[in-house]
Amino acid sequence: MTNNLPENDDAPWLNLTPQEVEELRYNKQKLTDYGREKIRALMLKSQMTEDIQQPNGDFLKNYPDVTRVEVIGNDGREFVHYGCSNVKVSLQDDGRTIKVFLYTMFQQKEND
Numbered sequence: 001m002t003n004n005l006p007e008n009d010d011a012p013w014l015n016l017t018p019q020e021v022e023e024l025r026y027n028k029q030k031l032t033d034y035g036r037e038k039i040r041a042l043m044l045k046s047q048m049t050e051d052i053q054q055p056n057g058d059f060l061k062n063y064p065d066v067t068r069v070e071v072i073g074n075d076g077r078e079f080v081h082y083g084c085s086n087v088k089v090s091l092q093d094d095g096r097t098i099k100v101f102l103y104t105m106f107q108q109k110e111n112d
Contacts, residue, residue, distance in 0.1 A: 063087045069102055
């Protein structure tokens, strides 16, 4: 774990004991973990999992378990996107337009 807290000899004006420096490091990590969990919870909460009929007649269908989206044309795969989460498909313009909304989940890096 990297930290940006000064050592005692780096900032003598702080006059911190080694125990106080360690406590600050511990609290910093604890707050970082807390913030990550709050952000993750907000992201999950904000993701809709229900299908929606929009006021203009468009229909938004949700696919919360989809993790890969591919578009296939005459020559094969034209678009591939991995790591999707909570994909939404909207049929618009009286069925003449299809839109695909891709979202990627916040992923925590190892040793972060």
